[in-house]
Amino acid sequence: MNTSSDLDTGVRAALNELKLDPTQPLIISDADEVLLQFVAGLERYLDGQGLWLDLQTFALSGNIKHKETDEPVPVEKTPDLLAGFFKAEAGNLTAVDHAAEALDALSNRAQIIVLTNVPTAQRDARAESLARQGMSYPVIANKGLKGPAVSHIADAFTAPVFFLDDIPHNLKSVAESHEESRRLHFIADKRLAKLLPPSEHSHFHSSHWPDAQAFMEAELAAQGF
Template identity: 50%
Template sequence: MPPLPAPVAEQIAGLTFTTGQPLIIVDADEVLFYFMRGLEIFLTGRDLYFDWASYALYGNIRQRADDQPVAAELLHPLLQHFFAEATENLEPVDGAAAALAALSAKGRVLVLSNVPMSAREARRRALQRHGMDFPLIANSGPKGPAVAALIARANAPAAFIDDIPHNHASVAQLAPAVHRLHFIADPRLAALLGPAADCHHRADSWPDLQQLIARLLVLD
């Protein structure tokens, strides 16, 4: 298995688990928070816009002046500025807090987010403010190694919810027993992408996810 980045391993080592308690491992951007809504506001303030031609960020973030895409070497620093400025103020996804509150009565909810470590505390504050005060793991790279490490610690069934297909592929490879649920909160973004090839289910809302997770993990 690929090694966990040290900061991710340290965060997981700091968690406590109840053996056998089902895990609900949930992404944040476009799952708990409307990432694209916030990004559009951020881009507008910089005379940029999102083209909505595909699911990818690269090639779709364009300059209003000439409609040219932002150069690849400028995209990473631009997104780092976005996370620094906007993470704490992203709008929560409809129904997420209520669903997770209900599921947490029997399951253990963990937020596994590829938020930069520099924005981790901002994300934690946003989760708290919107009624989703669950442990947060700031990950980097594909999520399979982190999910496999969590499953090894918990020795329990688990569900994984994420919007990015390659994260489902990574989890399928390294933690195949995990139930993989594909969810994209923004309907404009969801329309650009079919169900992830390596997911078990695609859901369209948090009420749907809540029912699926409760049934799969026997939480009713």
Template identity: 45%
Template sequence: MPENNPLPPPASPAPATAAQLAELRLNPGRPLLVVDADEVLFYFMRGFERHLQDQGLYFNWQSFALHGNVRRRADDAVLPQTELGPLLDGFFATATDLLEPVDGAADALAALAPLADIVVLSNLPLHAREARATALHRHGMPYPIIANTGPKGPAMAALLHHGPKRAAFIDDIPHNHASVAKLAPAVHRVHFIADHRLAALLPPSEHCQHRGESWAAMAQHLARELGS
């Protein structure tokens, strides 16, 4: 999903994130694949555009950012930053379990599951975690879901405490790759943006080792990285 003025990365996961991480049961010594959800497993922007239309708004597609691109249809005015948070909360509350799965995601993860533990690390309100879990199961991706807030480096570093043999991370947002590169530099980082309109607005993150173009191609790449 597009960026929304990220804050500086904290040193450790937020308390709610840490509590969810503590409940995970992973296999020490087994590879680990950590996957974002919005614009990686689900088409966020397709659903978000429908939500904006219902609110009398539209997305301007001028940059990979929410602030400045969400505008009112009536007068073309930019939606103030103070209104973006409530808008996103409303979207996640009503549409999380309605988003379309990204082409090939379920099949690719199913092919990778024998090679690695898989965890979905998604920035969404905690109240939407159950709806996201429901959507994951409905679309053939029954993997544990962590509802995170803020940059993802702290959560990724905490996941490494489980002792995976090697680890990979997939996300669409550059500052999440920067955060993981800083706090968990040994993790193999893959930058992937499912919506081609968004992908065209953003070059590969300087903090990733690979830019994914499709799940079919990423599955082959990750099988080499995690199975080597």
């Protein structure tokens, strides 16, 4: 199923700027909770607001609570809170352990891009923060599910395409839009990883970059790259 038509106009324009070789492997990686420690950064930010994240389920809505009373912040306030977090912290999140080294090694054999649902206004701060931590790759600010963007880039590829994300909806969306992709369900935060079973739409599940690197290297070798 080709869902390219669902693609946001701005996202499509940014994707069209990429100079990619469809005959060479491609790694499309999410940022939050894959390359960057999203939950740890969010917890720091919430702490400064007198709030905390009660990690009972894989969701932010309903799990953000006031430190003094343990009252949850109303679900409808979550988008504003997250917007404030991204505005303040999009450039300040710490890299996930071993992510930079793994991508650096893989960059000898594959093209790498970052597909992140960071707000467009914070795209540059995010790209700079990744570059500062050893990950200088093109950063695309996506909107919504990621299948349409992946299909827009990857449909022309004859070489292997890998997709990494922590969110099951994105893995499912990419499975539906670009079935041939090899999908890694990666959740860096181990507390978060425990709250979710591996996505049925993924081929590999991990919280550890050296393992994800080994999986991709083995797949590349098996396909002659």
